[in-house]
Amino acid sequence: MPHDEIREPVRVLTFPRQTFVSLLVFCVFWEVLSHLAPVLGIPPFAIPSLVRIAKSIATITPIDIVVTLARVIGALIASFVLGLAMAMAMYRSDRLEKYLHPIVRLFMAVPVVSWILFAVLWFPGVEFRIGFVLVVVCGPVFMVDTLDAMRSVPRELRHMMQSFRPTGLQFFIKLMLPAIVPTIFTSWKVNISLAIRVVTIAELVGAVTGIGHQLSVAQELFSVADVFAWTIVLVALLFMLEAIVARVEHRLLRWRA
Amino acid sequence: MSVPPPIDVRGLRKVFWQTTTGQAVIAIDQLDLTIAPREVLAIVGQTGCGKSTFFDLMIGLEAPTEGSIRIGDKYPHADFDHFRGKIATVFQQDRLLPWRSALDNAKLPLELIGMDEDEQRKRALTWLKRLGLGQFTNAYPHELSGGMRQRVAIARAFVVQPDILLADEAFGHLDEVTAAELRETFLALARECGSTAILITHQLEEAISVGDRIVVFGKSAKLLADIHVAQWPKSKYALLREAIQFTLQNNRLDPRLKRIGAKAKRKKKR
Ligand SMILES: Nc1ncnc2c1ncn2[C@@H]1O[C@H](COP(=O)(O)OP(=O)(O)OP(=O)(O)O)[C@@H](O)[C@H]1O
Numbered sequence: 001m002p003h004d005e006i007r008e009p010v011r012v013l014t015f016p017r018q019t020f021v022s023l024l025v026f027c028v029f030w031e032v033l034s035h036l037a038p039v040l041g042i043p044p045f046a047i048p049s050l051v052r053i054a055k056s057i058a059t060i061t062p063i064d065i066v067v068t069l070a071r072v073i074g075a076l077i078a079s080f081v082l083g084l085a086m087a088m089a090m091y092r093s094d095r096l097e098k099y100l101h102p103i104v105r106l107f108m109a110v111p112v113v114s115w116i117l118f119a120v121l122w123f124p125g126v127e128f129r130i131g132f133v134l135v136v137v138c139g140p141v142f143m144v145d146t147l148d149a150m151r152s153v154p155r156e157l158r159h160m161m162q163s164f165r166p167t168g169l170q171f172f173i174k175l176m177l178p179a180i181v182p183t184i185f186t187s188w189k190v191n192i193s194l195a196i197r198v199v200t201i202a203e204l205v206g207a208v209t210g211i212g213h214q215l216s217v218a219q220e221l222f223s224v225a226d227v228f229a230w231t232i233v234l235v236a237l238l239f240m241l242e243a244i245v246a247r248v249e250h251r252l253l254r255w256r257a
Numbered sequence: 258m259s260v261p262p263p264i265d266v267r268g269l270r271k272v273f274w275q276t277t278t279g280q281a282v283i284a285i286d287q288l289d290l291t292i293a294p295r296e297v298l299a300i301v302g303q304t305g306c307g308k309s310t311f312f313d314l315m316i317g318l319e320a321p322t323e324g325s326i327r328i329g330d331k332y333p334h335a336d337f338d339h340f341r342g343k344i345a346t347v348f349q350q351d352r353l354l355p356w357r358s359a360l361d362n363a364k365l366p367l368e369l370i371g372m373d374e375d376e377q378r379k380r381a382l383t384w385l386k387r388l389g390l391g392q393f394t395n396a397y398p399h400e401l402s403g404g405m406r407q408r409v410a411i412a413r414a415f416v417v418q419p420d421i422l423l424a425d426e427a428f429g430h431l432d433e434v435t436a437a438e439l440r441e442t443f444l445a446l447a448r449e450c451g452s453t454a455i456l457i458t459h460q461l462e463e464a465i466s467v468g469d470r471i472v473v474f475g476k477s478a479k480l481l482a483d484i485h486v487a488q489w490p491k492s493k494y495a496l497l498r499e500a501i502q503f504t505l506q507n508n509r510l511d512p513r514l515k516r517i518g519a520k521a522k523r524k525k526k527r
Pocket residue numbers: 273274275282283284302303304305306307308309310311
């Protein structure tokens with residue numbers, strides 16, 4: 001077939017030279033600073049050398065990474081399912097939308113820290129607290145994004161679809177869902193970075209596992225090297241998740257020019 | 258090949274309430290029209306006279322404000338599910354789903370009636386081939402030209418072999434040669450399928466070449482003229498075109514249309 005797509009290689013993590021250079025400059029600057037610290041009157045633990053950080057990275061416990069990752073992914077999936085279901089219900093019923101919209105707006109205005117405190121005060125279980133905070137923060141984002149996207153599916157396409165008389169379910173599955181896939185991906189990308197940042201704060205309170213917990217331990221030990229190491233892990237985790245989403249997105253959105 | 262049911266429009270009225278101004282727009286007012294099975298009908302009328310609204314009512318997207326459209330003994334809005342796979346529309350823009358290949362677009366209506374997967378593919382392929390798209394079944398809409406996309410849209414309408422085919426300015430946006438070619442194909446296929454076909458058009462040439470019957474809508478879908486083209490000899494087509502033009506411009510029936518129609522009737526009686 002002449003139109004069988006020519007598959008371009010997907011570059012997941014590309015490192016242009018500029019990125020490499022700027023990272024290198026930053027590392028050199030950091031290393032120099034760490035050696036100059038005593039001269040500058042900065043306590044030595046504040047700016048650990050790269051070697052010290054590398055040692056910290058070597059001691060990182062994979063179980064904490066797995067736990068945090070599981071919490072993030074689990075909560076994101078729950079948020080997505082909930083958000084999408086609510087968006088679909090609100091798309092079908094204007095009345096429901098009128099009642100729910102203010103509440104959702106209210107939820108989105110509440111600071112994350114407040115949610116964490118509420119969670120601690122309301123719920124006994126640590127996992128449930130973390131899950132609650134993540135879902136309450138990410139769910140509305142999914143909902144608002146997908147509802148918006150459904151609303152902006154062109155009238156022409158909706159009419160065309162209707163003219164072939166689908167059932168309500170067919171209408172959603174064959175038109176609405178595929179039409180909002182690009183938005184769903186954007187929403188996932190936003191929510192992944194949001195969830196990674198929120199989960200660590202949530203884990204600071206009361207969790208005995210996870211990256212957030214390890215960060216609080218590092219802080220108690222005044223170990224900047226450990227904080228640094230865990231932060232690197234977090235950033236790497238975020239990049240990895242984003243890369244996975246980008247990859248799936250590229251596959252699914254091949255139909256776009 | 259089953260005979261499509263007749264279409265009977267009685268006292269049809271459609272009023273829209275404009276949300277911004279709160280004013281009523283009478284899109285269709287007291288329309289009476291009967292369309293026989295397998296008739297090929299062209300509707301002409303000035304912009305905003307309610308042609309597309311008439312189609313929306315035929316499709317069942319909207320309910321009539323008053324009066325009714327009856328197809329056989331069913332109503333397209335009230336009996337929405339009954340007409341699944343029986344009415345198909347080709348729109349002005351192709352309205353293909355951009356995430357589906359030509360083949361998947363063409364088989365969409367078959368998916369909705371729950372046909373067997375293999376059969377869907379087979380049928381869609383057959384129709385795409387008939388429309389000259391055998392080479393492009395895997396192409397996405399953005400990889401096709403406007404004319405090719407409209408061909409896919411036509412294939413999509415024909416896959417279900419509908420009783421009633423609607424085309425709302427389906428060829429208006431294409432260049433003349435492509436439009437004429439596609440119109441020919443469309444009409445030939447419609448006749449072959451034995452479907453009733455209704456075409457909305459702006460172009461009188463198109464309306465006349467369509468064949469059986471031309472109805473001219475005035476404002477609010479007022480029926481200004483109902484012309485049976487067969488009653489006109491080919492040599493009088495120029496006159497016919499002029500008379501339709503006059504009717505459109507003056508929003509009233511051109512007397513010349515009356516006379517010829519009457520003459521033909523008298524001839525028939527004898
Ligand atoms: N959903 C709607 N809400 C309000 N008014 C509408 C709606 N749909 C159509 N109208 C009005 O009804 C009238 C007829 O519109 P319609 O689209 O049927 O015209 P048309 O004959 O198809 O015109 P064109 O040749 O330009 O396509 C117009 O005045 C239009 O503004």
